[in-house]
Amino acid sequence: MKEKVILQTNFPKLKFLKKGKVRDIYALDEFYLIVSTDRLSAFDVIMDQGIPYKGKVLTKISEFWFNYSKNIIKNHLITTDVNKFPKECLEYADDLEGRSMLVKKADVVPIESVVRGYITGSGWNDYKRNGAICGIKLPGGMLESEKFPEPIFTPATKAEIGLHDENISEEKAKEIAGVDTINFIKQKTIDIYKNAVEYALKKGIIIADTKMEFGKTGNEIILIDELLTPDSSRFWALDQYEKGKSQESFDKQFVRDYLLSINFNKQPPPPPLPENIILKTSEKYLEALEMLTGERLK
Numbered sequence: 025m026k027e028k029v030i031l032q033t034n035f036p037k038l039k040f041l042k043k044g045k046v047r048d049i050y051a052l053d054e055f056y057l058i059v060s061t062d063r064l065s066a067f068d069v070i071m072d073q074g075i076p077y078k079g080k081v082l083t084k085i086s087e088f089w090f091n092y093s094k095n096i097i098k099n100h101l102i103t104t105d106v107n108k109f110p111k112e113c114l115e116y117a118d119d120l121e122g123r124s125m126l127v128k129k130a131d132v133v134p135i136e137s138v139v140r141g142y143i144t145g146s147g148w149n150d151y152k153r154n155g156a157i158c159g160i161k162l163p164g165g166m167l168e169s170e171k172f173p174e175p176i177f178t179p180a181t182k183a184e185i186g187l188h189d190e191n192i193s194e195e196k197a198k199e200i201a202g203v204d205t206i207n208f209i210k211q212k213t214i215d216i217y218k219n220a221v222e223y224a225l226k227k228g229i230i231i232a233d234t235k236m237e238f239g240k241t242g243n244e245i246i247l248i249d250e251l252l253t254p255d256s257s258r259f260w261a262l263d264q265y266e267k268g269k270s271q272e273s274f275d276k277q278f279v280r281d282y283l284l285s286i287n288f289n290k291q292p293p294p295p296p297l298p299e300n301i302i303l304k305t306s307e308k309y310l311e312a313l314e315m316l317t318g319e320r321l322k
Contacts, residue, residue: 029074067290079123099247100127130239136180159193232258274312
């Protein structure tokens, strides 16, 4: 049976709270329900077509890492088992199955907590301009995709849909969210990243960089949103890694490459995606899940 692709959710008996680029969030009495759709955004533009299995892959990988890192910091995940969701959700079980998380409510810390282990992406562009990333001066002569001696913390502002997150200095992040909060999430972000990198390398994946989100419940800071997925991280194949050039990644690279090849202006509306680009992208997400967790969805 062909996998059902979900681009929008519609659960009239649940209280809709917020729509993100990929996730729809519903407010239940004391919990949030986070549903990962199959939407894909490239260059901050949401495509009209979805990627089969994408939402399920994001949910399963996040669940894996939340459990793997819970000895470092508590997180918001309660369960992904639809049968344990509040009864008002059960009517929508078919659409929720495999792609939803019941989570604790938390007040979001308004900072993207980014950690970089390798120099790539916007960090590489910043480095070429001024030899620094987010105000952190780096050694001269680094090559694209080269590993840093130690991971660096490079926070960003959280942007609304259609806008870009903006890299900021650690000092600016402290002005926004408070010194103690940033010091805490910086340390936890680096600890989680180092722990995950060590695991992923044994599975043949380099995690080049990733972004995390944190929230406050009372006086406690916990990990929220998604964790170490192909959407929030750059995954590279260890056996193909070679510094001095850009790397292929386990995510929407096929879509980005296609859009660049047709000179997409990076503004809505998006062009239609060819079927082979959609299927190749889906296979990359599924491959990342299987390599990291051993789990197969097809």
